Amino acid sequence: MDLSGLTRPVGRLVATAQNGLEVLRYGGLETGAVPSPFQIIQSVPMYRLRRYFPPDSRPEAKKPGPPVLMVHPMMMSADMWDVTREEGAVGILHRAGIDPWVIDFGSPDKIEGGMDRNLADHVVALSEAIDTVKEVTGRDVHLAGYSQGGMFAYQSAAYRRSKDLASIIAFGSPVDTLAALPMNMPASIAPAAADFMADHVFSRMDIPGWLARTGFQMLDPIKTAQSRIDFLRQLHDREALLPREQQRRFLQSEGWIAWSGPAIAELLKQFIAHNRMMSGGFSIHGDLVTLSDIECPVLAVVGEVDDIGQPASVRGIKRAAPKADVYEFLIRAGHFGLVVGSKASTQTWPAVAQWVKWIDGTGDMPDGVTPMPLQPEEPNETGVSLSSRLVHGTNAATEMVFTLARSATGALVAANKSARAIVVETYRTLPRLARLGQINDHTRISLGRIMSEQARDLPNGEALLFDGRVHTYEAVDRRINNVVRGLIEVGVRQGAHVGVLMETRPSALVAIAALSRLGAVAVLMPPDADLVTAARLGAVSDIIADPSNLDAARKLNMRVLVLGGGEVRDLDLPEHADVIDMEKIDPDVVDLPGWYRPNPGLARDLAFIGFTSIAGTFVARQITNHRWALSALGTASAANLGRGDTVYCLTPLHHQSGLLVALGGAVVGGSRIALSRGLRPDRFLQEIRQYGVTVVSYTWAMLRDVIDDPSFSLTGSHPVRLFIGSGMPTGLWQRVVEVFEPARIVEFFATSDGQAVLANVAGAKIGSKGRPLPGSGEIALAAYDAEDDLILEDERGFVRRADTNEVGVLLAHPRGPVDPTASVKRGVFAPADTWVSSEYLFRRDEDGDYWLVDNRSTVIHTPRGVVYAATVNDAVSRLGAVDLAVTYGVDADGEHLAVTALALRPGGTIPSADLSEALADLAVGNPPDIVHVVPEMTFSASCRPLISPLRDAGIPKPSRNAWYLDRDTNRYKRLTVAVRTEIAGG
Structure with a gap:
């Protein structure tokens, strides 16, 4: 009797039970595999540096090839590079004559202080490891990183400006994170969600290894389920399972490590919420870094069906690093399949080995490696679609279905894109306009108060950028409070007029904000002006000066308060008896008097005095807190400023545009304010990328000095989306728009008292001053006869409103205090009404846009x-x-x-x-x-x-x-x- 039909099922059942029991007891099947040999070259608390297949020290031994330093992502073990000795990265590279190195950050939950690590700690550690590899091998290093490890590679290369790097190899590493998010998450939602998670979730919790593994698997649930079903179906066939058992165990349990909360928060805030891999200006221990400093060759390995490091996001490196030669290697694989598995062993790693040899000058360019094309800044697709993952995971659909599905998704996204943009803009703008509309004479509002609010709400938010360094709101606010104590110590009281004679620098911003917080008046004195006249017009009692302006300040025969560190100085000499060094006052020992209340300023109160020249006459302009708030809130609304923006202040802070538009808009918008030491074409390009500048402030023809300079050359992408300012000539406007496409210009017009504010927010009509800014005061055009210099009246005796394209005098219905020097008119359009004449002539076109014509006096x-x-x-x-x-x-x-x-x-x-x-x-x-x-x-x-x-x-x-x-x-x-x-x- 033939019992084979019975014994085979029984044997299969027994084998399944035996193998299953082994998996339950030991977590997997025993494969007999041994890891590749390595030597620990360096061991510090932050990392251990492994050198695989350490070279034989005998003189006759073959010398190792070019070194490749591999970087793992934070949530994945460094053992990922050696999952199987025969098919793992280190083994394949070694057999190809490459010298493999691995940085191992360890499991942070098992290291003292490990769960307090942030992203910058990893980048600096990787930079130190590069130095070690260079020192040991004497050769430039090829830096290879997978997923977030590739992001570390890019960031470290930028941090060290490509020093000692032969090339960068990144596997599925996102750069333009908002170009394509996992699971087709809308880019308009991601920044706000990332900011919230960073501030309110991961500031309080970490991610354990099991949760990291679960999250990774949930990103591709179909493939995860399929692999588990395949494993169970083959559980009886040990020989079939063993070749892939190491990989399965790695992904199912052994390969995942904890992820520190600060590192996650920083990742979410800098590189998702603010997308600073693309824009630049991310902070590494206070230093500002940009990928545009990368100059070594780059190879980006792109997974065609990678839903984590999506192709559109990975290809962002081409625009982010314009100085680098960027190549790509495209394979049809998912995220993990780029570096581990059959396709990785037969396609990825042989190509990487050949790339290293090609860069080293000992081989040809590998097949399949091509120069990366420059993709549009707003890609047509939103990422790897669900249909694509289904095709890849099950092979159940045709390429036509995949294409149609992606096209349909693209059409849907395009249809909803504008709606999402409107929602986001409204979300930002309405609260500002509401606050602007609520301001009355007795409202407490001032620069000092807004700075306090931002420090309270965003203590770790990045507030101020200068000389390549970043300062948080908390640090800036603490410095302001210290200066307030110093001012109180030397006898400055609320209401005092204090001159500020300083170059554009952080101490100047702090001095202006401290005077605001104290309730004093900051008289903004231009260093190149007639200082004696400025001091007289501003009724100045004391002067705050920086060391570079000390000699000029001492000529004014009044007390000088010197503020600003960093310079070598000795102010204790007898000839400096009228000088007080504010930096020597210890704020901790200053007793605050009973009268002091921080930020006492009301909207009606005088806050600043600026200066301008009218027909050759030096004139003082009074700026109330209301005037400052109107410009600040209006700028933030018109430019849609948010926490992801960096406002580049080219104008000096003593200029009204710098104070009201650049500084005011940035502070109200929660944006970073970047101060410049001066306008130079080389510095301009370097700083807009280093700082990740998204908004540039200007006055008049200022930008002409940049784009018309023979040395100016804008190559590659740039982060600027807006230029904001006033007075730009139309020809220059056109050139700026052409050079910095797709950036646009928001041109403002504001009367000196702030009663009338116009803004060309759309930027479509070059030269137009736009329309009244929402939330600002009511304006009107009074019909005007230029021949006789008369405002025209109607048959009832009231002023006639100018018709379309008729020249008229710009009038403003006053809100808040009226400047005593203003031309006030009553009974203009109705009995007893009150209007302030700007004395500027405008015309209003058919669409309602205003065009400046002239000044009435000129x-x-x-x-x-x-x-x-x-x-x-x-x-x-x-x-x-x-x-x-x-x-x-x-x-x-x-x-x-x-x-x-x-x-x-x-x-x-x-x-x-x-x-x-x-x-x-x-x-x-x-x-x-x-x-x-x-x-x-x-x-x-x-x-x-x-x-x-x-x-x-x-x-x-x-x-x-x-x-x-x-x-x-x-x-x-x-x-x-x-x-x-x-x-x-x-």
Whole structure:
């Protein structure tokens, strides 16, 4: 009788029971595998440095090949590189003649202080390990990292500016984390969720190893379930299971380690919420780092169906590191399959070995490695779709289905993208507008108060960037409080007017904020101005100066308080008896008086005094807390500033734009404020990447010094999304938009008292001042007769509102205190109403956008009619050859003529026909009488072209670059000696 049909099932059942019992007792099947040999080269609390297959020390032994240092992610054991000796990374590389090294961060829950580690600790440790490998081998190091280990590799390479690195090899390592998130999570939701988790969850908890394993498996539940089913189905066949048993045990239990809460929080905050791998400006122990400093070659191994390190995210390295030669190796594998498993052993590691040899100059470029294409900044797909994972995991669908599914997903995302953007913008903007609308004379609001609020809500938030270092809100707030104590110690009281004579630096910001917190008035003194006049106009009693301005401050015959460390100085000499070194005051021993209450400022209170020049006259401008808050909240709303932004303050803090727009907007928005030592093209590019600048502030023609400099070259991507400021010439505006695409410009116009604020938020109409900023005061245009300089009235005797495209005087309905010097008008549009005249002339187009025409006092009256300077300047600045344009009046032979001076771009020329066409159809007013090209223009400290030197020169001399308006033909012709003589009256 044949019993084989009976014995086979019984034998299978017995084998299954035996193997299953072994798995239950020991966690897996005994494979007899032994790990690859390694030597511990360095052992410190943070890591151990392994060298696999250490070389024989005998002279005749073969010398090791180029070193590869491999980096594991925080939640995965360093043993991942040697899961199986024959198919593991270290074994394959060793057989290919490569010298494999591994950094082992250990299991942090088993190391004293391990659960307090943050990301920066890992990056610095990896940098130290690179130094050791370089020292031992004498060769540059190839740095290879998997997943987050690859992120460490990028960050460490940037931190050390590629020193001693031969190349970087990253396996499924996200760079542009918001380009494609796991499970198609919307990018608009991720930042807020990541911020919340970082601040409120992982600041209080860690992730144990079992939870890390569970989370990893949940990212691909189909494959996880399938692998377990396959294991159970083959449990009777020991020989079939043994080849993959080491890998199974690693993924199921042995390969996972704990993850410290601070490290997770920092990962979420810096690289998901703020995406600073792409934008730059991430902090490594206080130093600001950017991937744009990577210059060594990069190989990114991309998993076609990797749902964790998604292709769109991994390929972000191409834009993030524009100086590096970036290549990619694409294989059809999931996340873990990139480095462990059959495809890794037959495709990934042989390609890596060949890459190392190619970089080392001993081999050819590996097959399948290609230069990485530059993908759009906003990829069309949102990541690896669910359909793709189904195709990969079950092979049950066709490539056509995969493509159609992805296309459908892309269409759905595109349809909802704008809606999500509106939701996010509304979420940020409405609370600010609401707060702005609630401000009245008695509201307590000030710079000092807002700084206190941010320090309370975001103590570890990054507040201030300067000289490559980052300072938190808590640290800045503590420094402000210390300076307040110092001011109290030397007798400064609430309401005192204290001059601030300092360069743009952290101590200047602190001094201004400390005076605000004390309730004193900060008089912002420009170092290049008439300081005696400024002190008199500002009613200054004391001056806070930094060491570089000490000599200038001592000439003012008043007490000088020196603030700012870092300089070698001796202020105890007799000749410095009128000088107090604030840094020598110990704030801890200062007793606060009973009258002191922090941040007492009301909206109506005077907070700052700034200075400006009007027609050559030095004028003081009073700035109340309400005025500051209006600009700060308005800027934060118009620019949609948030915690992920870094605002680059190019303007000095003594300039109203620096104080009100850059500093104010950043503080209110919870954004980082980056201070610059000055505008230089090389420093500008280096700092916008190092700091991860997303918003750049400017005034007038300031950015001209950057983009028109011969040394300026913007290669690769940049993090800037907005430029915010006022007064940018239209031609420069167009060039900035073209150079920094897709960034746009938000141009503001605000009266000195802040009663009227306009903003071109959309940036679509170059040159327009936009529309009234939501939350600001009501404005109106009063119809105006420029010929007779009269505001026009209607038949009832009230002021007539200007029609569309009619010139009108900009009026503002006052909110808060009115500047005593303002032109106040009553009974304007209704009985007893009150309006403040800005004295600026505007027109409003069909869409409701406002265009600056001129100032009422500078309208040029010619025999042909009025000429509006701003309108003419805008028109000629649109000519591609024109750099800048200014229009002014000149007296000649009893007539007043309008003259436009042009500065041309290098190599630029202007045909008279182009000039005639540009000025033929002005929106309002008449064209100028004379147009001429000047070799250069002079500028104010705020980069505003100065008119007085040009006006003082009188009528331009005849030249091939000077034209006059032929009144008969209304065309421009070359200005000759005869014509000039006729114009000038002989």
